[in-house]
Amino acid sequence: MLPEEKDTINQLTKAPIESLNLHSITVVTNLYRAAQGLRNKMEREVLAKHGLSWTSFSILYDLWIWESVETKKLALSAGVSKATISNITNTLERKELCYRKVDNRDRRITCVVLTDKGRKVMEELYPRFHEGEVEVVSSLSVEEQTLISNLLRRVIRENDF
Amino acid sequence: MLPEEKDTINQLTKAPIESLNLHSITVVTNLYRAAQGLRNKMEREVLAKHGLSWTSFSILYDLWIWESVETKKLALSAGVSKATISNITNTLERKELCYRKVDNRDRRITCVVLTDKGRKVMEELYPRFHEGEVEVVSSLSVEEQTLISNLLRRVIRENDF
């Protein structure tokens, strides 16, 4: 929070300024802004060529690694709802990048499988995506990268994210 | 062949495992996961009561602080497109939380203004939101919070996020 914002908030909230935890606000603000910027950059500079969103790409990535993944696990991995996975899978299927396959042992479960075309897209796209990853955090040293990763991981674990 | 040409080709065609920067991958992965979890938690535990999304709330927050903000500045602040601001403003207007006001000096510019109802919602909502902020990063010490904020800020500044 900017210094000049303090007074305004103090005037408008019942909660006095002393009770506001400025450290928490700063972490949350910077965390979300960095992630938002990251996503926008990647979608604009890397993923737009193939008309993929960040979430679509992360699903394709999972499929690339694991070959075949259940819908529920995809949702958990991407941090979105099952409905979103269902919708995105429809889009990816239309582009022939993946297909659905009902599990034989438990017919409630649907697995999503990468197609050859999907694999080719990932083989071309991932190197470019990785370039972007490196670029985004290039201002930090390796030690700082390790440090921020560990801090972020603590937040993730502690909140079950 | 120039050295940088070699690198480009190497990155775009083969991209062997050895050339992957695992530190960058870890930072990006954890950064986005933490932000995603943060957003989901806030929308679920705090904002859902009032049917607000993270972006809607961040717009209301700007209006709360600045009283009246141009559409373009709202987009820049929230990290979304002007079209998104336009749509969300429609929704917020429908809920009578804000209204539009054309600038007299430059009639191309539209300012969004908080209503009394909007202010009341923020006065009730912000303390709860802040509770969530504190909770999310509560596993980190103040020193660690300062540290991660500074690292995130460097990433933000270096990328113009």
Added chain:
DNA sequence: TTACTATCGTTTCAATGCTAACGATTATGA
């Protein structure tokens, strides 16, 4: 003044995203 250019917000259209409801399937327990 009159063109031309730039900027701003909205609209259009398709995709993403969530909640809740639903149908199908499997597990459980009397």
Added chain:
DNA sequence: TCATAATCGTTAGCATTGAAACGATAGTAA
């Protein structure tokens, strides 16, 4: 066995999101 509960993915309905096209307005140059 059979009724009930639990789990899974999809669907319906609506809000969010962005790229591109668009109209309106302002700035600029001849």
